[in-house]
Amino acid sequence: MQSIKNYLVWIGLAITLLMVYLVEQQEEDVETVEVRAPESVQIQPLQTTQIDNTDDDVQLRKPIIETPGNLFEVPKIADPEMQVDPQPAQPMMPANPYVYVGKLIEDGEMRVFLTNGQKNYVVKTGDTLEDTWQVKSIESTEMILFNLPTQTQVSVQIGALL
Numbered sequence: 001m002q003s004i005k006n007y008l009v010w011i012g013l014a015i016t017l018l019m020v021y022l023v024e025q026q027e028e029d030v031e032t033v034e035v036r037a038p039e040s041v042q043i044q045p046l047q048t049t050q051i052d053n054t055d056d057d058v059q060l061r062k063p064i065i066e067t068p069g070n071l072f073e074v075p076k077i078a079d080p081e082m083q084v085d086p087q088p089a090q091p092m093m094p095a096n097p098y099v100y101v102g103k104l105i106e107d108g109e110m111r112v113f114l115t116n117g118q119k120n121y122v123v124k125t126g127d128t129l130e131d132t133w134q135v136k137s138i139e140s141t142e143m144i145l146f147n148l149p150t151q152t153q154v155s156v157q158i159g160a161l162l
Contacts, residue, residue: 094147096154098129103138103158110138112158 101113101120114121114129121129128134128148136144136153143156 092150093152093154094150096145096156098133098145098156100143100156100158110140112138112143 097116098114098121099116101115103110103112105111109124111122111124112135114123123129123135125135125138129145132148134146134148136146138144138158141158141160143158145154145156146152147154
């Protein structure tokens with residue numbers, strides 16, 4: 001079995017060498033290719049000078065028309081004019097500092113238990129917390145807190161239907 005593998009490797013090597021030889025022969029048969037510059041590029045006629053060359057295959061590079069510039073120069077951009085927005089910026093919406101703990105229906109009125117991590121509160125519609133937040137409304141699944149300094153509202157989810 002090992003000898004069959006060795007013969008297959010040698011046959012593969014021989015086929016590879018044969019293919020390389022055939023491709024090389026095919027490349028020698030290709031005619032010369034003429035390369036032309038695009039029409040948008042301006043080419044100055046070549047000024048021939050007397051050069052003492054013995055090798056006829058050497059071709060001279062055509063001179064470059066453009067003068068070289070600084071490749072590392074940063075382009076200058078005109079300073080944009082500062083535009084002042086006539087409308088004042090709206091105040092940032094403050095984050096709700098309270099966490100919902102629970103709710104209770106007492107005397108037909110819903111009360112909600114809140115905490116800010118330090119103090120616990122039992123609130124109903126119309127109550128004010130720390131002179132900053134007012135309880136605008138309490139529904140079965142949502143409570144609306146109104147921030148008095150910024151005049152913005154925050155909705156707090158307060159659990160499932162009772």
